[in-house]
Amino acid sequence: MIRAIAPALIAVFALTLASAALGAARAAEMPSATQRGEQVFNTRCIFCHGEGLGHPAWQMLALKKGKNEAEILGRPDLTPAYIKHVVRNGFIEMPPFRPSEISNSDLNALANYVIHPNGSPAAK
């Protein structure tokens, strides 16, 4: 009886292991919220908000707030609600971005990434 059950258990165990491995692989393929936020930033925002001259938003923020605050990534005075409002409505020289360009879930990830570019408990 034990001999009969054992191969079945081994098979189930192997299947479970395989499923777990597949799940882990899928999880590895699925970006975390921080990674997703970074992807959105790097495809939609970095052209203006990258560091240094040649990035218009950095240039304007450097003029208005000084070079130390021209970089928006990790700026402590920003909130997710503020970032989301500016993205959807634009702000002075910055155009608005539509849900068809940046989905609501991507916008959440983006706002979190801008505030916590190195990851946060909520995003991990």
Add this chain to the structure above:
Amino acid sequence: MNVNLPQGVSRDRFASAMHAMRKVVGDQWVIVYDNPLLASYLDTYSAAPESSTAASAAVCPASVEEVQQIVTIAHQYRIPIWSISTGKNFAYGGPAPRTAGQVVLDLRRMNRVIEVNTDLGYAVVEPGVGYVDFYNYMKRHKLPYWIDCAANAMGGVMGNTLDHGVGYTAYGDHLLMQCGMEVVLADGSLMRTGMGALPQGSCWPLYKYGYGPYIDGLFTQSNFGVVTKIGLWLMPEPPAFKPFMVQLQSEDDLYQVTELLRPLKINMIIPNAAITVHLLWEASVYTTKHEWKTGAGPLPQRTLRQIAEKFNLGMWNFYAALYGMPEVVEANWQIVESTFRSIKGAKIYLQKDRAGDPSFEYRVRLMRGEPNLTEFSLLNWVGGGGHINFSPISPASGADAVKQFQMIRKACEKYGFDYIGEFVIGWREQHHILMLMFNRYDADESKRAHDCFAQLINDAAGQGYGEYRTNLHFMDQIAQTYNANDGSLLALQRQVKHALDPAGILSPGKNGIWPLGEKPETES
């Protein structure tokens, strides 16, 4: 609540249409006037109030089939729908429709690169593929081709092509490199142009003309259908790429540089869209107007010279590039260098000479098809974001360049603006682009910008110049300058409109083409 319904459409009819469209695309992809997200469809850069082109709703299909169903519903309920692709056609209207109340048909979710053929060098794309998306796709798949992008990285492949936009590589004339289209017509039916009309076959993106009349052009800068796919030819990555800059010390050098360039263009020694850029366009990468002048009015000449000296720029700065086999590039470089050396005081720079210089570097990136947004530094020149582009075409001749430069600068100074312009030289003609920058939070400045633009249209037309593309608010005025033979061209366009879209639901007013019975607005 201020409800901006389409003209002549009752609230009930509008609601019924939106209800039907929701069933096609899902609730979240029909955004109506009571949803704050509709603010993301405003044109935030024009001289006219945002409300003048505020949509009543936006509908965002994800497939050709959904587009067909939406168009059918719009036809059934007589709802005007304004097509956009990436919606980043800044300076020309962005995602906003021609008039307040029109419903935006937002195609951004249709963002697939359907095919890239590496043997034959073409791609087929959907409307929502942006330049950054396309560039990343090519890099991700390690494909040996370059894309050609406009200076606005946020723009899109199809939208720019259909609006006759240009880029900066040897494939910079985007419509010239377009081959094959799929179009949803006003009755919801689907049509393919050229070789795509064959039920089978693979030449759709290879041979433009098919059999019978060549009609792809009808669906550009027009409102005769909704384009859902285009084919485009791709430039093979060249073995050698040699970008260069010719810095010109005097504004008077515009004549000579244009004359010298023309034979190099016509003979294809210089194959890309070469550009002659005025000082302030480039200077905006480093500085703003407020650092040089407080108060209204354009900068004086002595300040322009100070800026040129400080940032090592010319009064005009010419950029182009050579592409191809190294031996051929070097042979052509000898011709090019000796040609431009003949301009008194001209300084010639190669990449190694200006490493790390952000204004030179962004030009180099554009000439090899790398999307960036450095050019948006212009928005910081006066601040406030407002900008509209006045863009007349002329022969590629020194006399025409000087004539247009003087005409446009005179008008700019009359209305209190700096001249910030460039000439993009195609094969035999040149696009002169005036970037009219203003603070859109200043009502007087915005009105002066609007009035300056309107005057320029008339001034240019009086000299025989017409614009190649324009902002929403000037589409009628410019269409009416193309009025030879009692306006027979516009009359024909309206007849075609009536034949293809008798209900007049597709992008009414695009480029001055209104449905029969609807009159253009007089705005200037």
